[in-house]
Amino acid sequence: MKQFYVQQNEAGQRLDKLLVKLLNKAPKSFIYKMLRKKNITLNGKKADGSEKLELQDEVKLFLSDETYELFSEEIETTTVEHNLDILYEDRHILILNKPQGILSQKAEKEDVSMVEHVISYLLSTNQITKEQLISFKPSICNRLDRNTGGILIAGKSLFGLQEMARLLKDRSLGKYYLCIVKGKVEKKERIEGYLSKDEIKNQVKIFQNPLENTDYICTEYEPIAYSEHKYTLLKVKLITGKSHQIRAHLASIGHSIIGDYKYGDQKTNHFFKSNYELSNQLLHSYQMVFPEIEGELAYLSGMSFIAPLPEQFEKIKKELFETELV
Secondary structure (H helix, E strand, O other): OOEEEEOOOOOOHHHHHHHHHOOOOOOOHHHHHHHOOOOEEEEEEOOOOEEOOOOOOOEEEOOOOHHHHHHHOOOOOOOOOOOOOEEEHHHHHEEEEOOOOOOOOOOOOOOOHHHHHHHHHHHOOOOOOHHHHHOOOOOOOOOOOOEEEEEEEEOOOHHHHHHHHHHHOOOOOOEEEEEEEEOOOOEEEEEEEEEEEEEEOOOOEEEEEOOOOOOEEEEEEEEEEEEOOEEEEEEEOOOOOOOOOOHHHHOOOOOOOOOOOOOOOOOHHHHHHHHHHOOOEEEEEEEOOOEEEEEEHHHHHHEEEOOOOOHOOOOOOOOHHHHOOO
């Protein structure tokens, strides 16, 4: 018999969701059969799995050790050297400055992403144990392209993940990017469109009108500085957050991001590769501003975080514009 008491990062979810994590190799039919036969109980009573768990609820699994081991597999963790650039940390969230070249989340099983770096950090600082990873896995709340660096939020607790997901979904979290684009952008604009993604090619297209399998997108931008070579330093506010949105949206209006080989101008990219050894897009998740928040995370209300530009981005910015950011 196995006995568990619901912890902070397990409360608030359905019992069957927790059981799927604890018995991660068992078919769901087995779990519901055990519930029906009262071989799994909640607070000493029969349960059907739909019950919402509360802190310190007692879950008992009347299973032999052999059966439990057969259906429960320990979560594998990838040990990585977690050199995290932490901008802010509390018990619920981490705000990180993601370096270029690292995935936000795994695309393939063998990938090492920022999720693995975060988990390795939390394990090494004794903020979580391998056993706790079975029922709760810290994760990334927002995503950045592999070659886009900057602000990334990680949820350390279930509550933190849920609250950050809520803020991202209702678009109240201010997300600002810096980029250098081809051409002269003369005024602040808010542009809208519709985006479709080719999953096989990992590439998106922008349309002016809604079509089948397209998603609405909205992007705001304002020029910060111009250069005599007809480049513009833009501050972009992401209203919606779709894959490759900023890169493709700006390219669709003739202002592609420098260094973007998927959506950009190849002649311009070649110039910057030859003169600056630039091999990635000059796009950086620069600033995040929290709205007014009620409840346990109210202390984050109005807080603003800035992720310093990568060294190469900063060098090119200074040479082109000779400007300091406010």
